[in-house]
Each structure stands twice: as structure tokens, then as C-alpha cells.
Amino acid sequence: MPTNSQTQAALARADADFDAALARLFALLRIKSISADPAYAADCRAAAEHLCADIASLGFDAEVRETAGHPAIVAKAKGNTGARPHALFYGHYDVQPVDPLELWHRPPFEPVVTDHADGRKIIVARGAQDDKGQLSTFVEACRAWKAATGELPIDLTIVIEGEEEVGSKNFVAFLEANKQDLAADFALVCDTGMWDPNTPAITTALRGLVYEEVKIKAANRDLHSGIYGGGAQNPIRVLTRILGGLHDEHGRITIPGFYDGVKDLPPEILDQWKGLGLTAETFLKPIGLSLPAGEDDRLLIEQISSRPTCDINGIVGGYTGEGSKTVIAAEASAKVSFRIVEGQDPAKIRDAFRAYVTARLPGDCSAEFLDHSNAPAIALPWTMKPLAAAKQALTEEWGKEALLIGSGASIPIVADFKRTLGVDTLLVGFGLDDDNIHSPNEKYDLNSFQKGIRSWVRILGALAVAKT
Known part of the structure; x- marks a missing residue:
């Protein structure tokens, strides 16, 4: 010794x-x-x-x-x-x-x-x-x-x-x-x-990572929006409505069971973090932002370090080239990542997300999922x-x-x-x-x-x- x-x-x-x-x-x-x-x-x-x-x-x-x-x-x-x-x-x-x-x-x-x-x-x-x-x-x-x-x-x-x-x-x-x-x-x-x-x-x-890709499909081909608009289901509209509901007005994630197993920090650690003085002014202002976007009852340092998150990392659908093309896309997709914390099961988070999406699909629509990452x-x-x-x-x-x-x-x-x-x-x-x-x-x-x-x-x- x-x-x-x-x-x-x-x-x-x-x-x-x-x-x-x-x-x-x-x-x-x-x-x-x-x-x-x-x-x-x-x-x-x-x-x-x-x-x-x-x-x-x-x-x-x-x-x-x-x-x-x-x-x-x-x-x-x-x-x-x-x-x-x-x-x-x-x-x-x-x-x-x-x-x-x-x-x-x-x-x-x-x-x-x-x-x-x-x-x-x-x-x-x-x-x-x-x-x-x-x-x-x-x-x-x-x-x-x-x-x-x-x-x-x-x-x-x-x-x-x-x-x-x-x-x-x-x-x-x-x-x-x-x-x-x-x-x-x-x-x-x-x-x-x-x-x-x-x-x-x-x-x-x-934090761990669950990274999912979801593809919403409707018609068997892209459709003319003048002929079919108003009558045919639009996968982009369906997808964005579902994604838009992933967070409530307080920044909490709305997937049922998402917070199961999530624990609060020990009080002494939370007190120490409070004393660090991490603010929107110091953390967000340099990147051109000013308002924390996570759970509004949590410190900014908790939002970025110890709380689970959900972020939409990319959306693709329809025509995105130069000029205009009036189509209703046959499919639309998004990539969604979840940063998870101790107590959360990656497989359960993945399954809960898929169930959340599937339960909100209207008739004539189906969903396919691809798993990109699943780490605790x-x-x-x-x-x-x-x-x-x-x-x-x-x-x-x-x-x-x-x-x-x-x-x-x-x-x-x-x-x-x-x-x-x-x-x-x-x-x-x-x-x-x-x-x-x-x-x-x-x-x-x-x-x-x-x-x-x-x-x-x-x-x-x-x-x-x-x-x-």
C-alpha cells in the first residue's frame, strides 16, 4: 500500500x-x-x-x-x-x-x-x-x-x-x-x-440511445394533389401530426410508460448542480437561442444531462427539389432518437414508441420501423x-x-x-x-x-x- x-x-x-x-x-x-x-x-x-x-x-x-x-x-x-x-x-x-x-x-x-x-x-x-x-x-x-x-x-x-x-x-x-x-x-x-x-x-x-426510423405509407404511388387532394390520405400530414404529439406543452414526452424507472438525482448532487450556475444565457445564447426547450419544471443542466429526451433528427417526404411539384407523397419517414437514463429499458422504449405511432395511424396507412441503435x-x-x-x-x-x-x-x-x-x-x-x-x-x-x-x-x- x-x-x-x-x-x-x-x-x-x-x-x-x-x-x-x-x-x-x-x-x-x-x-x-x-x-x-x-x-x-x-x-x-x-x-x-x-x-x-x-x-x-x-x-x-x-x-x-x-x-x-x-x-x-x-x-x-x-x-x-x-x-x-x-x-x-x-x-x-x-x-x-x-x-x-x-x-x-x-x-x-x-x-x-x-x-x-x-x-x-x-x-x-x-x-x-x-x-x-x-x-x-x-x-x-x-x-x-x-x-x-x-x-x-x-x-x-x-x-x-x-x-x-x-x-x-x-x-x-x-x-x-x-x-x-x-x-x-x-x-x-x-x-x-x-x-x-x-x-x-x-x-x-x-445517457443511452434508442434511435428509430419510421416510415408511414398510404397510396400505392404519389398522387396529383389537385385530383386526389382532400380525398386521399397524406402520409406527411399523418407523420407530422404523430411527431408533433410526442411532447406536451410542458416539454414532457407523452409516450405511455416513457418515464417508468426514471429516478430523481440525489438531493446533494442536485444542490451541487444548482450551484454551478448553468443558464440559458451561458449555454444557449452562444448558439443563437434563449429558451430551454425541455421539461419546464427541471433545471437546464438536468435537461441536458440527467433527464431522458426525444428528438426528431430528420423528416423526408414528397418533393423537396427546386421549384414546385404538386403531389401527395405515397410515403413519408422520420428518424427519431431517444436519449435514455438509468432505469429505462431500451427495448421497452423502442416498443412503446412503435405502439404510440401504430395506435395513431388512420385507415389506409401503415407503418414500418427500422432500429438504428439500442444502447442502455x-x-x-x-x-x-x-x-x-x-x-x-x-x-x-x-x-x-x-x-x-x-x-x-x-x-x-x-x-x-x-x-x-x-x-x-x-x-x-x-x-x-x-x-x-x-x-x-x-x-x-x-x-x-x-x-x-x-x-x-x-x-x-x-x-x-x-x-x-
């Missing part, structure tokens, strides 16, 4: 080695590991081999393992005892394409430290934050512990994939095939963000010991209480870890809203990188004394 003096020694080592850590990150950032483009397959393999060799140098049994797509890395610390807490760290080495290239201020795979408009020092390159910079904070923390004390404070396995940016399409099968090697007490993921540049956060909940929500137990340990470690490092926040987005790998490996996941990251991930001029604050390393040094020490 590590002592405080050992943690302090590891922190001092991380600080002394920071310039070298930055150079190692730059070497990784120069590799063009774009997973979406087959032309960069060799670069993806080069990134896997580069990381594997670096992690192996820290005393891990590390190897590049094949998947049906780009390779993955599995590394087990040689000092694993089986008697200490055992964490599985996950990251990804693949990056998004760089298009449009002309909007970059400099070549995207030539990393540089430069000045942000507000004076902050930033690292600019594709992958600087997502996820090469983030995963490197963890690897460098491990390096600091090994250099300072000769060992890691916990048992550790690292898995790094190369297809996160294309939906991890081969990773679930890889998890299944490597369940024994990846067994752990809990998982760690560094692919999330902070509340602001000075306030650390742990993401404790992720994830929430950490509020009493989870590693969560409390990580929160305290982050608070000590940043000098501000670490927040426990929900994310309105979905990170499917977290659900995959729960379903396949049976482990909960601590989501700790140091990204910021202005990091331009997936966009030109991606950046990572130099402070996020340096204090991210120090944060993981502290978290690893704290996890050693936290029981799962």
Missing part, C-alpha cells in the same frame, strides 16, 4: 519528466492513425506498435493483438499480485479525419505548443485531446510511479483500441474473445472533460469506493472540489464493459469544451496535459487504498 511520501515522490518525478513526456506525446501525435480511411491502415498499425513498445518499457507484458479491423493493444503489469485493486484502463489511438484541411492553421500532424487567444498555452494537432493526449496522461502517470517507487500502486491492465472513431465496430467481439485477459475490478477511461479549465469532474452517468444508459453507484477516492484525489490536485456530473452523450464502450466484463467505469478526463475535437485545429491545454498526469498519479495512489 503506497504511502503519501511515495505519491509525492511520483508527483515530483512527473514534474521533472514533463518535457520528456511532452516529446513522447508529440511522437505519437505525428502518426497519422486515421481509422476511417483505409489509406492510413499502416499508420494505425504503426501507432499501435509505437504505444505497445512504450508501455512495455514500463514493465508491462504488452502485445499488439489482431482484430477484424485495426489492431488493439493489451498490456498487463508484471507486478500484478491479485491481492490489490485491479483496474482496466481503456483508451484509443485512432483519430478523426482532418478535413477540411484548409481550415487548419498549420499541418495537423505536426504538433506544436502555441498560445490560445486568451493566453493559455495549448497543444495543437489532430488527436491532441481525443484521445492521444488524454490516454498519455495515464501512461505518463504510470511512468512516474515506476520511476519514483519501482512499482505501480495497483494491479493494472491496459487495453487500447484503434477503431473508436468508427464506432468500435470490432471491439465488442474483441472483448468477448479476451474476457479472461481483461478481467478487472473496475475500468478507467480518460476520454471525457472538465467542467471548466480549473474545475475537475468525474462523469458518473451517460450507464450510471455509477454513488457509493462506489473508487469513485470517492478519485474525487478526493482530483480535489487535492486542482484545489477545487471535483464535480460529479452526468453526460447527455453516450459512450458505448462503457456499456460494453458492463455487459461483457461486468465492471463499472470511472470516467475521468481533462478535455475542455473549446478543444475542437473532430474539427480543424484540435487542441489540448498544456495545463490539462500536465495536471492530468499529476491527477492520475494521485488517483492511482488513492485507488490503492479504496476497496471496490
Whole structure:
């Protein structure tokens, strides 16, 4: 069990080695590991081999393992005892394409430290934050512990994939095939963000996703609206009427049983969120809006983080080209997504939506449905010991209480870890809203990188004394 003096020694080592850590990150950032483009397959393999060799140098049994797509890395610390807490760290080495290239201020795979408009020092390159910079904070923390004390404070396995940016399409099968090697007490993921540049956060909940496509059909062909208008059923009218009824005047979703299982936040968490001061002025005004559109009896931060939602993502029907064409379309379709929260069953939400639509179909109309996604929500137990340990470690490092926040987005790998490996996941990251991930001029604050390393040094020490 590590002592405080050992943690302090590891922190001092991380600080002394920071310039070298930055150079190692730059070497990784120069590799063009774009997973979406087959032309960069060799670069993806080069990134896997580069990381594997670096992690192996820290005393891990590390190897590049094949998947049906780009390779993955599995590394087990040689000092694993089986008697200490055992964490599985996950990251990804693949990056998004760089298009449009002309909007970059400099070549995207030539990393540089430069000045942000507000004076902050930033690292600019594709992958600087997502996820090469983030995963490197963890690897460098491990390096600091090994250099300072000769060992890691916990048992550790690292898995790094190369297809996160294309939906991890081969990773679930890889998890299944490597369940024994990846067994752990809990998982760690560094692919999330902070509340602001000075306030650390742990993401404790992720909304799930149910994504449906519905097609309403009526006549056997498009009809002349002058001849058939008023007498023939119009699928666009039927569809928009049904979609328009999905929300009531208070922003609540009207599908029967939709809120079954939805729980309120613990009072202490809700009080903390109230104190964050997220307002329409700060959140909506920058995108040209002013009024929250969710449930009107909920805080804006609840609407976007911890409450379930329904959004119509696209509608297609009839003639949409230039000029006019007076037809009654034979069919109309819409894509509808539901962000769901802990307690909701994705299959039940899907079935309830389909029943809602079907029950409102008039005669002469039929509906077809297509399922695009069906992923559950994830929430950490509020009493989870590693969560409390990580929160305290982050608070000590940043000098501000670490927040426990929900994310309105979905990170499917977290659900995959729960379903396949049976482990909960601590989501700790140091990204910021202005990091331009997936966009030109991606950046990572130099402070996020340096204090991210120090944060993981502290978290690893704290996890050693936290029981799962």
C-alpha cells in the first residue's frame, strides 16, 4: 500500500519528466492513425506498435493483438499480485479525419505548443485531446510511479483500441474473445472533460440511445394533389401530426410508460448542480437561442444531462427539389432518437414508441420501423469506493472540489464493459469544451496535459487504498 511520501515522490518525478513526456506525446501525435480511411491502415498499425513498445518499457507484458479491423493493444503489469485493486484502463489511438484541411492553421500532424487567444498555452494537432493526449496522461502517470517507487500502486491492465472513431465496430467481439485477459475490478477511461479549465469532474452517468426510423405509407404511388387532394390520405400530414404529439406543452414526452424507472438525482448532487450556475444565457445564447426547450419544471443542466429526451433528427417526404411539384407523397419517414437514463429499458422504449405511432395511424396507412441503435444508459453507484477516492484525489490536485456530473452523450464502450466484463467505469478526463475535437485545429491545454498526469498519479495512489 503506497504511502503519501511515495505519491509525492511520483508527483515530483512527473514534474521533472514533463518535457520528456511532452516529446513522447508529440511522437505519437505525428502518426497519422486515421481509422476511417483505409489509406492510413499502416499508420494505425504503426501507432499501435509505437504505444505497445512504450508501455512495455514500463514493465508491462504488452502485445499488439489482431482484430477484424485495426489492431488493439493489451498490456498487463508484471507486478500484478491479485491481492490489490485491479483496474482496466481503456483508451484509443485512432483519430478523426482532418478535413477540411484548409481550415487548419498549420499541418495537423505536426504538433506544436502555441498560445490560445486568451493566453493559455495549448497543444495543437489532430488527436491532441481525443484521445492521444488524454490516454498519455495515464501512461505518463504510470511512468512516474515506476520511476519514483519501482512499482505501480495497483494491479493494472491496459487495453487500447484503434477503431473508436468508427464506432468500435470490432471491439465488442474483441472483448468477448479476451474476457479472461481483461478481467478487472473496475475500468478507467480518460476520454471525457472538465467542467471548466480549473474545475475537475468525474462523469458518473451517460445517457443511452434508442434511435428509430419510421416510415408511414398510404397510396400505392404519389398522387396529383389537385385530383386526389382532400380525398386521399397524406402520409406527411399523418407523420407530422404523430411527431408533433410526442411532447406536451410542458416539454414532457407523452409516450405511455416513457418515464417508468426514471429516478430523481440525489438531493446533494442536485444542490451541487444548482450551484454551478448553468443558464440559458451561458449555454444557449452562444448558439443563437434563449429558451430551454425541455421539461419546464427541471433545471437546464438536468435537461441536458440527467433527464431522458426525444428528438426528431430528420423528416423526408414528397418533393423537396427546386421549384414546385404538386403531389401527395405515397410515403413519408422520420428518424427519431431517444436519449435514455438509468432505469429505462431500451427495448421497452423502442416498443412503446412503435405502439404510440401504430395506435395513431388512420385507415389506409401503415407503418414500418427500422432500429438504428439500442444502447442502455450507464450510471455509477454513488457509493462506489473508487469513485470517492478519485474525487478526493482530483480535489487535492486542482484545489477545487471535483464535480460529479452526468453526460447527455453516450459512450458505448462503457456499456460494453458492463455487459461483457461486468465492471463499472470511472470516467475521468481533462478535455475542455473549446478543444475542437473532430474539427480543424484540435487542441489540448498544456495545463490539462500536465495536471492530468499529476491527477492520475494521485488517483492511482488513492485507488490503492479504496476497496471496490
